[in-house]
Amino acid sequence: MIFSKIPDPRLITVRRGGSLQDADHHLLAVWAADCAQHVLPLFEQVQPDDDRPRHAIEMARAWARREVTMTQSRTAGGHAMGAARALKGAAREAAYAAGQAAAVAHVAAHELGAAAYAIRAARAAAAEDQRMEVGRLECEWQRKQLPDEIRELVLDDQKRRNEFCWFIFDC
Numbered sequence: 001m002i003f004s005k006i007p008d009p010r011l012i013t014v015r016r017g018g019s020l021q022d023a024d025h026h027l028l029a030v031w032a033a034d035c036a037q038h039v040l041p042l043f044e045q046v047q048p049d050d051d052r053p054r055h056a057i058e059m060a061r062a063w064a065r066r067e068v069t070m071t072q073s074r075t076a077g078g079h080a081m082g083a084a085r086a087l088k089g090a091a092r093e094a095a096y097a098a099g100q101a102a103a104v105a106h107v108a109a110h111e112l113g114a115a116a117y118a119i120r121a122a123r124a125a126a127a128e129d130q131r132m133e134v135g136r137l138e139c140e141w142q143r144k145q146l147p148d149e150i151r152e153l154v155l156d157d158q159k160r161r162n163e164f165c166w167f168i169f170d171c
Contacts, residue, residue, distance in 0.1 A: 008160065011108045012152055025108050026064040027150045029073075031123040032101035032114035033060040034145050038122040038138070039094040046091035047083065053098035056080035063105040077102030077110075092122035115142050116165040123160055139171030 013016025013025060036057050043053050055104035059076035062068040076097040084095035100113035119138045146154055158169040 005133040007109070008157065011111075011157065013108070020108055024150050024153070025104075026066075027147050028108050028111040028154070029060050029064040029072065029101070029104040031082060031142075031146060031150065031154070032104045032111040033057045033064075033114045035095070035118040035142050036060075036081045036097040036101040038141065039097055039118045039125075040048065041094075042090040042121050042125050043083070043087075043094035043098070045085065047095075050083050052076075053080040053095045056098040060101045060104060062084070063102075073102045073105035077106075083160035090121045090125035093117050093124055097121060109157075113159055115139075115158075119168045120166070135168065135171040139169060143171075 009018040011076040013022070028167045036053070040053060040057065042167055043050075056073075056076040056079065059068055059073040063070060063073040079099075080095050080102060080104075081099035084092045084099065087095065094117070097114050097117035100117055101108045103110040103164075104114065119135045119142070122138035123135040143155070158165075162169045
């Protein structure tokens with residue numbers, strides 16, 4: 001579970017009573033897709049013939065460009081999460097990251113799920129004595145990808161929901 005009990009109105013679209021503008025919602029989706037894309041090879045090395053996570057990332061980007069509907073992106077995200085279920089380790093976490101990225105179209109707060117699962121994937125792929133450092137480096141890489149327009153929102157969201165995300169954003 002990556003959601004806190006009290007939703008942040010900054011991550012709820014204006015159409016649903018929050019303050020999140022469409023442009024920023026789209027930036028969140030692209031950033032989440034970037035996070036998932038960064039660890040996607042960890043899935044594809046194990047499941048080279050399963051394109052569900054890659055397709056989910058593509059759909060997140062397509063939604064942000066307004067080329068597909070929210071439902072199409074969210075559905076692709078569900079399929080990516082289905083690809084994760086039978087797996088373990090880095091491949092599983094990478095597929096979940098892709099699924100979360102595609103779900104941002106539906107609920108913007110999934111952006112943190114994509115980032116958290118990507119960090120978990122990077123950690124899982126590392127040697128045990130390197131996991132914390134690899135996770136820290138992945139977290140730093142993600143933060144460098146943040147567009148200025150959403151940087152403060154995402155960093156604040158990481159602080160606010162870090163405990164729900166396995167304290168993964170302590171980087």
